[in-house]
Amino acid sequence: MKKNFYIRSALSVILLMHSVVSIFSGDVNDFGRLYLDAIGFSPFGIYLAWAVKLIHLFSVFLIWSDRWVKVVSILNMFILTLGIYFLHWQNGWYVVGGGANGIEFNVLLICCFLQLFFTEYHSGKIQKRSS
Structure with missing residues (x-):
């Protein structure tokens, strides 16, 4: 079983729902144009919104x-x-x-991602034992 199985599972569902649903509903475009552009990110709001959603999607x-x-x-x-x-x-x-x-x-x-960040992952390489 992978380390942090339950945290990975929860984050996966949340990130998938947060990205896929807003991509298919068109909300990501509205968020970029109507919100991010309005608070000063124009003309890059839509690109930032898509970057966020794609990062969430590929993160899974x-x-x-x-x-x-x-x-x-x-x-x-x-x-x-930044969302906060x-x-x-x-x-x-x-x-x-x-x-x-x-x-x-x-x-x-953020606390869940901190847990993932501070978990040690094996690289799959065989370590040599010193005599």
Whole structure:
């Protein structure tokens, strides 16, 4: 069994749903044009939105293949931190319940990526024993 199986599983479902659904619904284009461009990223908003969604999508495959896990973790933590700063901070802590659209979910995801980042992965190379 792979290390961090449950964290990998949860992150995979979340990243797939967050990317695939918004790609097929067209929300990624709206997010780029209507939100990112409006807050000062014009004319690059749509490209940034697509970069985020594609990073999320490819992250799933890289996490499960034990390739570039540290890089994937850093990229996603960076995206989630920017999401906190630009989208969620002004809404407080709670996603639901005590508020709406807050930072708690992003904080949890960042902690999951920190766990992946600090897990040791074997490169598959045979190590020589010293005599």
